[in-house]
Amino acid sequence: xxxxxxxxxxxxxxxxxxxxxxxxxxxxxxxxxxxxxxxxxxxxxxxxxxxxxxxxxxxxxxxxxxxxxxxxxxxxxxxxxxxxxxxxxxxxxxxxxxxxxxxxxxxxxxxxxxxxxxxxxxxxxxxxxxxxxxxxxxxxxxxxxxxxxxxxxxxxxxxxxxxxxxxxxxxxxxxxxxxxxxxxxxxxxxxxxxxxxxxxxxxxxxxxxxxxxxxxxxxxxxxxxxxxxxxxxxxxxxxxxxxxxxxxxxxxxxxxxxxxxxxxxxxxxxxxxxxxxxxxxxxxxxxxxxxxxxxxxxxxxxxxxxxxxxxxxxxxxxxxxxxxxx
Amino acid sequence: xxxxxxxxxxxxxxxxxxxxxxxxxxxxxxxxxxxxxxxxxxxxxxxxxxxxxxxxxxxxxxxxxxxxxxxxxxxxxxxxxxxxxxxxxxxxxxxxxxxxxxxxxxxxxxxxxxxxxxxxxxxxxxxxxxxxxxxxxxxxxxxxxxxxxxxxxxxxxxxxxxxxxxxxxxxxxxxxxxxxxxxxxxxxxxxxxxxxxxxxxxxxxxxxxxxxxxxxxxxxxxxxxxxxxxxxxxxxxxxxxxxxxxxxxxxxxxxxxxxxxxxxxxxxxxxxxxxxxxxxxxxxxxxxxxxxxxxxxxxxxxxxxxxxxxxxxxxxxxxxxxxxxxxxxxxxxxxxxxxxxxxxxxxxxxxxxxxxxxxxxxxxxxxxxxxxxxxxxxxxxxx
Numbered sequence: 246x247x248x249x250x251x252x253x254x255x256x257x258x259x260x261x262x263x264x265x266x267x268x269x270x271x272x273x274x275x276x277x278x279x280x281x282x283x284x285x286x287x288x289x290x291x292x293x294x295x296x297x298x299x300x301x302x303x304x305x306x307x308x309x310x311x312x313x314x315x316x317x318x319x320x321x322x323x324x325x326x327x328x329x330x331x332x333x334x335x336x337x338x339x340x341x342x343x344x345x346x347x348x349x350x351x352x353x354x355x356x357x358x359x360x361x362x363x364x365x366x367x368x369x370x371x372x373x374x375x376x377x378x379x380x381x382x383x384x385x386x387x388x389x390x391x392x393x394x395x396x397x398x399x400x401x402x403x404x405x406x407x408x409x410x411x412x413x414x415x416x417x418x419x420x421x422x423x424x425x426x427x428x429x430x431x432x433x434x435x436x437x438x439x440x441x442x443x444x445x446x447x448x449x450x451x452x453x454x455x456x457x458x459x460x461x462x463x464x465x466x467x468x469x470x471x472x473x474x475x476x477x478x479x480x481x482x483x484x485x486x487x488x489x490x491x492x493x494x495x496x497x498x499x500x501x502x503x504x505x506x507x508x509x510x511x512x513x514x515x516x517x518x519x520x521x522x523x524x525x526x527x528x529x530x531x532x533x534x535x536x537x538x539x540x541x542x543x544x545x546x547x548x549x550x551x552x553x554x555x556x557x558x559x560x561x562x563x564x565x566x567x568x569x570x571x
Numbered sequence: 572x573x574x575x576x577x578x579x580x581x582x583x584x585x586x587x588x589x590x591x592x593x594x595x596x597x598x599x600x601x602x603x604x605x606x607x608x609x610x611x612x613x614x615x616x617x618x619x620x621x622x623x624x625x626x627x628x629x630x631x632x633x634x635x636x637x638x639x640x641x642x643x644x645x646x647x648x649x650x651x652x653x654x655x656x657x658x659x660x661x662x663x664x665x666x667x668x669x670x671x672x673x674x675x676x677x678x679x680x681x682x683x684x685x686x687x688x689x690x691x692x693x694x695x696x697x698x699x700x701x702x703x704x705x706x707x708x709x710x711x712x713x714x715x716x717x718x719x720x721x722x723x724x725x726x727x728x729x730x731x732x733x734x735x736x737x738x739x740x741x742x743x744x745x746x747x748x749x750x751x752x753x754x755x756x757x758x759x760x761x762x763x764x765x766x767x768x769x770x771x772x773x774x775x776x777x778x779x780x781x782x783x784x785x786x787x788x789x790x791x792x793x794x795x796x797x798x799x800x801x802x803x804x805x806x807x808x809x810x811x812x813x814x815x816x817x818x819x820x821x822x823x824x825x826x827x828x829x830x831x832x833x834x835x836x837x838x839x840x841x842x843x844x845x846x847x848x849x850x851x852x853x854x855x856x857x858x859x860x861x862x863x864x865x866x867x868x869x870x871x872x873x874x875x876x877x878x879x880x881x882x883x884x885x886x887x888x889x890x891x892x893x894x895x896x897x898x899x900x901x902x903x904x905x906x907x908x909x910x911x912x913x914x915x916x917x918x919x920x921x922x923x924x925x926x927x928x929x930x931x932x933x934x935x936x937x938x939x940x941x942x943x944x945x946x947x948x949x950x951x952x953x954x
Binding site: 306434437438441444445455456458460461462464465466468469470471472473475476477479480483494495498499502543544546547548549550551552554555558560561562563564565569570 | 572573576577578580652656657827830833834837840841846848850851852853854855856857858859860861862863864865866867870884887890891941943944945947948950951952953954
């Protein structure tokens with residue numbers, strides 16, 4: 246299938262169900278149920294599920310543009326996680342629940358920050374030695390206290406009840422890393438569009454601020470980082486549904502390292518209006534900062550990647566060709 | 572924005588070139604110390620360039636009737652990646668293969684194509700590019716060196732500077748003022764082929780801060796050129812040069828200038844067995860960036876393969892790539908000297924200092940950082 250044939254209807258749906266006003270409403274406690282119903286009915290949640298199990302059987306590379314669109318629209322529910330979870334459940338022959346599924350890495354008794362934990366109904370919990378699909382209600386979930394955030398601080402005091410599909414080889418984190426990287430690339434692209442448009446509109450000293458070379462230089466770097474995020478996310482999603490450690494590490498390392506720079510430039514160009522709640526910029530910069538920390542930051546993935554790289558006698562180019570581009 | 576720059580893969584038929592070029596390169600660099608390999612772009616070895624030509628690794632994108640391979644940009648990506656990542660000496664054929672031959676092929680007369688391109692493809696005609704002049708670097712439209720029309724051809728007077736590899740070259744493709752004044756800017760500029768053995772040509776090497784002399788000043792004093800020295804049409808030089816620079820900026824060569832140092836450092840870490848968190852994170856961070864830049868460069872190559880001229884995208888990859896190339900020696904220097912009780916070999920130390928000293932040139936050659944960012948800003952609709 247042509248990637249635009251897939252992306253265009255998905256984008257149209259997100260424009261109607263995830264406008265900035267709707268995103269804010271969910272962030273302020275309104276129900277996401279009707280939004281979720283639309284997603285369920287659209288069939289996109291089963292995009293990765295094999296055709297034999299009633300899904301569309303798409304590859305990760307096909308779905309990556311959709312995950313980027315989720316970030317570009319700041320969609321306030323865990324769509325990418327649910328798509329990936331439904332694939333893992335289908336592979337294990339487990340029926341997927343209707344509601345939104347979040348991802349968590351949490352051993353019993355240990356707190357974990359779970360993106361979308363406040364709006365999920367289920368959590369696929371990576372316990373370190375296996376996975377459980379737990380209901381949110383089976384654990385303790387508290388807001389993080391970050392204004393507008395949909396993440397929850399979650400904890401299970403013992404291994405939760407629920408089906409236990411086999412975990413992928415390196416656990417859930419590589420899958421979480423690539424879907425997060427794609428969403429970050431999407432949020433970054435939205436920020437670049439917003440910031441460039443603002444620089445062309447905002448007049449100071451008698452001309453649009455974007456006419457100033459100093460701003461142009463910073464926006465050019467922002468564009469470079471944004472494109473790097475997209476390519477890194479695409480690299481992460483180029484293999485099978487379960488990415489290799491090296492591909493996941495590349496995707497999350499580059500997007501996380503770029504995130505802070507991209508958010509900083511977006512705010513610097515916008516000036517004071519950018520830090521107000523009522524302006525949309527914060528919806529995307531907050532997500533970039535939260536997602537940078539989620540599923541391992543750049544240094545977490547860099548350490549994993551560095552260990553793997555040093556274990557090989559190959560040249561850097563050969564190693565990257567064999568491990569990241571494989 | 573820039574959505575056309577998307578992940579692409581190298582076609583299997585071009586990947587298939589890799590073992591043969593790798594074998595050729597391995598033989599050429601086998602006895603070279605690492606700091607010689609790190610010179611790659613500056614490494615001159617005419618015999619190696621001829622061997623590449625004989626083996627069919629030059630003129631990869633050029634028509635077969637002129638001795639080329641008619642393969643396309645992906646083939647060149649594979650060959651250049653192999654050359655640079657191993658630190659092969661590419662200076663001999665580099666400019667002729669990358670810029671001069673495509674230029675002559677696109678704009679030259681049939682006679683010029685038939686005369687120059689087959690020799691370039693064999694690695695036997697070496698070229699340099701005369702763009703910069705004293706006072707005209709990034710502002711190329713201000714060139715003053717003139718070629719006056721005479722009854723039999725052109726009379727050349729003036730001076731070029733920073734012409735890479737002119738000492739070893741047979742020809743220069745020079746950007747010259749053929750009509751009007753420097754105030755006329757882009758109008759009145761043309762490109763002419765200058766045989767560097769002609770009377771009136773003087774070449775004076777400029778020794779660089781590492782002790783090498785790869786660029787030079789070239790003086791022209793009443794140099795007589797034949798009519799057919801002109802490439803394309805009189806006054807079209809600016810248009811031709813712009814297209815040429817876009818081609819120069821889009822290849823894999825904008826990622827790999829420090830990769831020989833990176834590999835030498837990784838070998839050092841393996842030998843010492845140092846694997847603390849900070850070291851691992853540093854190795855991993857560079858690896859992730861290298862992989863992403865490679866993906867960006869291949870994405871750019873894919874646009875070239877479609878016949879596009881991805882000017883903005885190439886600028887974007889070049890600026891990010893040279894930033895990476897320049898950061899490597901700084902970080903590796905801090906890492907090695909940050910472990911003073913774990914001495915680096917003399918060879919690694921020399922390589923580090925060589926790359927550190929030449930690194931400023933990585934973001935100068937082929938368009939300075941600030942000019943490239945201006946091009947990107949134009950692509951963003953800001954100017």
